[in-house]
Structures are given as structure tokens and as C-alpha cells.
Amino acid sequence: MSQFYDTxxxxxxxxxxxxxxxxxxxxxQLMIRVFDRKFQPFFTGxxxxxxxxxxxxxIGPEKFDWPVMTSTRPMARLYGRDEPxxxxxxxxxxxxxxxxxxxxxxxxxxxxxxxxxFTYGLIGKKYRILAEEITEAVNKRIEFECGNTLYHNTFxxxxxxxxxxxxxxxxxxxxxxxxxxxxHSTEIADLxxxxxxxxWSNKSSDPYRDFAVIKRAHEDMMGREITTAYLGxxxxxxxxxxxxxxxxxxxxxxxxxxxxxxxxxxxxxxxVMGNDLKEEAFYxxxxxxxxxxxxxxxxxxxxxxxxxxxxxxxDGGINGKEWGIMAEESVGNLFHSWINTKHQAQVGSPIIxxxxxxxxxDPDRRMIxxxxxFCPAVYDWGKYVLLLNTCNRSNRT
Numbered sequence: 001m002s003q004f005y006d007t008x009x010x011x012x013x014x015x016x017x018x019x020x021x022x023x024x025x026x027x028x029q030l031m032i033r034v035f036d037r038k039f040q041p042f043f044t045g046x047x048x049x050x051x052x053x054x055x056x057x058x059i060g061p062e063k064f065d066w067p068v069m070t071s072t073r074p075m076a077r078l079y080g081r082d083e084p085x086x087x088x089x090x091x092x093x094x095x096x097x098x099x100x101x102x103x104x105x106x107x108x109x110x111x112x113x114x115x116x117x118f119t120y121g122l123i124g125k126k127y128r129i130l131a132e133e134i135t136e137a138v139n140k141r142i143e144f145e146c147g148n149t150l151y152h153n154t155f156x157x158x159x160x161x162x163x164x165x166x167x168x169x170x171x172x173x174x175x176x177x178x179x180x181x182x183x184h185s186t187e188i189a190d191l192x193x194x195x196x197x198x199x200w201s202n203k204s205s206d207p208y209r210d211f212a213v214i215k216r217a218h219e220d221m222m223g224r225e226i227t228t229a230y231l232g233x234x235x236x237x238x239x240x241x242x243x244x245x246x247x248x249x250x251x252x253x254x255x256x257x258x259x260x261x262x263x264x265x266x267x268x269x270x271x272v273m274g275n276d277l278k279e280e281a282f283y284x285x286x287x288x289x290x291x292x293x294x295x296x297x298x299x300x301x302x303x304x305x306x307x308x309x310x311x312x313x314x315d316g317g318i319n320g321k322e323w324g325i326m327a328e329e330s331v332g333n334l335f336h337s338w339i340n341t342k343h344q345a346q347v348g349s350p351i352i353x354x355x356x357x358x359x360x361x362d363p364d365r366r367m368i369x370x371x372x373x374f375c376p377a378v379y380d381w382g383k384y385v386l387l388l389n390t391c392n393r394s395n396r397t
Contacts, residue, residue: 028127029346029355032370035135036353041143042230042272042312043150044334046327046384047376049351052093052335093337094159096141097371098134134370138353142374146334147312149376150325151386152182160375168221168382172214175199175321175389179217182381184388191217201238201391207245211265214326214385221382227329229269232313232322235390236271267326272313314393321392327384337373 041047148156152169169182177197179188194213198205215226231239239245245264314320336350343354350373358367378384 028131028357028368031128031131032135032353032355033347035132036139039132039136039139041139041146041334042270043143043146043325043376045270046228046230046325046329046331047146047334048330050333050335051350052337052375092159093335093373093375094145095339095371095373096138097369098137099367099369100130100134130368134368135353138370138372142334142372142376143312145374146376149378150331150384151315151323152184156376161377164378164381166381168380169386170217170221170382171386171388172210172217173388174210175392199238199389199391200235200242201396203243205242205244207239207242208264211267211326214387215265215267218326218382218385222328224328226267226326226385229267229324229326230272230313231269231324231387231390232311233271233273234393235313235322235324236269238391239269315388320394321389324387324390325384326387331380331383332376332378335375335377337375339371339373343371 145156145160149160152166152171157164157166166182170188171180171182171184172195173180173184174195175198177193177195179191179194180186181188194217195210196206200207200210218224218226313322313324315323338344338350339354342356343350346354354371356369358369
């Protein structure tokens with residue numbers, strides 16, 4: 001008898017005799033969870049996953065509240081014995097889902113003619129491909145919303161954290177050489193002239209100094225150190241070859257793997273590769289969509305003659321200016337909620353995605369659906385620094 005898991009790949013076994021409806025459903029759900037762990041959003045490093053909870057402590061369905069989290073320096077406010085702590089009125093949980101359909105391989109044939117497909121694992125391979133596409137599509141959407149929130153996008157703030165105080169947030173404009181409040185336009189005079197004012201793609205830039213300045217500005221507010229950074233691929237490329245940074249780090253860390261993966265001034269750098277979501281062709285020549293809004297979903301794959309995908313760490317179009325994040329270990333949580341009662345019965349945790357398989361009239365054609373309910377929440381907006389204009393993709397000189 002076949003094993004529960006494929007001994008070669010480690011994936012749930014989809015070979016006969018496990019393709020009977022009930023066993024097939026269980027194994028496909030297991031496969032979804034395998035790939036869901038593989039395609040985690042980049043920002044879950046600073047947005048640890050957590051079940052959402054309501055005021056009664058129960059795991060909430062669509063809306064939830066949590067206490068305001070702020071630094072207690074110099075002294076925490078003392079609450080009365082019966083005085084409740086202040087709560088944020090969250091906009092609510094957002095649900096993302098993805099559907100896909102798979103049909104039997106090849107032309108219309110008798111069931112016994114599928115024997116070779118089972119022998120060579122073709123059916124199982126097709127389902128593995130679909131499970132991979134489903135989880136990647138949903139998790140990339142969650143990644144977009146986490147990026148929206150970190151960027152202080154008003155659409156995301158109103159949806160997930162309406163009414164929250166953002167005045168502890170800090171924005172560093174690398175090329176402009178200035179620090180701003182959360183509105184990205186009100187300059188902080190106390191921090192003037194500290195940044196070098198050059199994009200890190202400029203050969204004369206000094207990212208080592210900029211790192212030190214940004215860390216110091218954060219420490220002045222929080223009294224704690226920045227430990228991690230999330231930067232776009234173009235920025236990482238320029239840091240890899242920046243003469244000032246190379247000259248500095250070569251004495252403390254060998255450059256075999258470049259800047260990626262090294263620690264610069266105690267800050268571990270992570271490269272955010274990008275996103276495959278693409279804009280609807282409608283936006284060509286029309287007003288630009290909101291920040292990171294992926295449009296209606298252009299299903300055309302990306303190619304060199306048609307680069308209309310929406311990069312994650314870019315502001316102002318495909319070839320715009322990259323941004324980044326320098327943060328403490330975590331800035332909040334990525335809350336998850338139940339989809340429905342069947343979800344709870346199926347997996348026992350709202351963090352694990354809900355899946356269902358629906359047979360069409362043709363028993364050989366099945367629709368597979370995956371759903372996740374999520375909400376990125378920043379507890380204290382002073383726990384990270386938003387970096388703007390680290391480099392410009394349209395100007396590589």
C-alpha cells in the first residue's frame with residue numbers, strides 16, 4: 001500500500017488508491033499547508049502571526065480590538081483599579097481567497113487509460129503545481145497589505161487601524177537627506193543635516209554613516225536598538241558594490257556572499273525580492289492606482305517586453321524609487337481569524353488556511369478554494385523607521 005506521504009518529495013501522496021474523494025480532499029488540504037509554510041510573506045519576520053481576539057478574549061471572526069501599545073518612558077501612566085486601558089478601533093479583518101480548476105490529464109479517455117498517469121505521478125504533480133500557485137497568490141496579497149501598513153498608506157490604516165496615533169512614526173528620506181513625520185512631508189528639525197542626502201546607488205554616498213544616523217534617531221525616541229532591515233533588490237545590489245560600505249565591512253566580515261546576509265552595525269539585512277502581481281491594463285495612461293494596489297489582476301505572465309507587474313518595494317511605478325524598513329525584532333502582529341465554523345473544525349487554528357474542494361458536474365473536474373482572513377497591526381509606530389528613496393530604478397548612473 002502507498003505511504004501517507006511521498007517518500008521522495010515529502011508531499012502528501014496523491015496516487016491511487018488515495019484519489020477517492022474523501023482521501024483526495026484530505027491530502028490536497030495537507031499540500032496547501034505545506035506550500036503555505038513555504039511562501040510566507042517577507043514581513044512576517046516583524047509581523048509574527050497571532051490569532052485575532054475580541055474584547056471577551058475569544059478568537060474573533062471579522063473584527064477585533066487590542067490595547068494601545070506605546071513606549072512607557074519615562075514612566076507608565078497609572079490606571080485606576082476599575083479603569084480600562086485604551087483600545088484601538090480596528091477596521092476589521094480582510095479575507096483573501098483563490099480559486100483554481102484542474103481537469104483530468106489528456107483527452108477524454110476511459111478510467112483505466114489513466115494508469116500511466118498514476119504510474120509517472122502526473123496527477124500528483126499537477127495538483128502540487130496548483131497548490132503552489134494558490135498559496136503564493138494569497139500570501140503575496142497579504143505581503144502587499146503588510147507593505148501598505150508599514151508605508152503609512154491611508155487606505156491600509158483606515159482599513160486595519162482606523163483612528164490610531166501615528167505621531168511616533170519616523171520617516172528617513174535617504175536622497176533628500178531629511179527626516180519626516182508619518183505624513184512624509186513635515187520635517188523634523190531636530191534631525192536636520194544628519195543624513196548624507198545621496199541615494200545609495202551614488203558612488204559618493206555613505207550608507208554606513210546613514211545607517212548610524214538612522215539608528216541614532218530611532219534610539220532617541222525608543223531607547224532601543226534597530227536589529228533588522230528589509231530592503232528592495234535594487235538597493236541591495238547597490239549596497240553590494242558601494243565602495244564605502246565594502247571598504248568598511250571587509251575588515252569585519254568577509255564579502256563572499258556580498259552585503260546580503262551580513263550584519264552592518266548590528267543590523268541584519270534582508271532582501272525583499274519583489275512581487276509577481278500585475279496591474280490591470282486599464283491603468284495604462286490613466287491615473288495611478290493607490291500605493292501597491294495590484295489592480296484588477298492582469299493574468300498575463302511577466303516578460304521583458306511587457307513589465308507591468310507591481311514591485312513591492314517601489315514607490316511611483318515599476319521603475320520608481322525604492323523604499324525600505326529598519327526595525328526592532330518585531331513591530332506588531334499579523335492577526336488571523338476564522339473563515340467559518342468549518343474552518344475551525346477542519347484545522348483547529350485560524351492561522352492555518354481554510355481549503356475546500358468542490359466537484360463540478362463532471363466528476364473529473366474539481367474546483368479548489370483557499371481562504372485566509374488577516375489583519376496586519378502595528379502596536380507602536382516608533383518601533384521602526386521607514387526609509388524613502390534608497391535608490392531610483394530609472395536612474396542607474
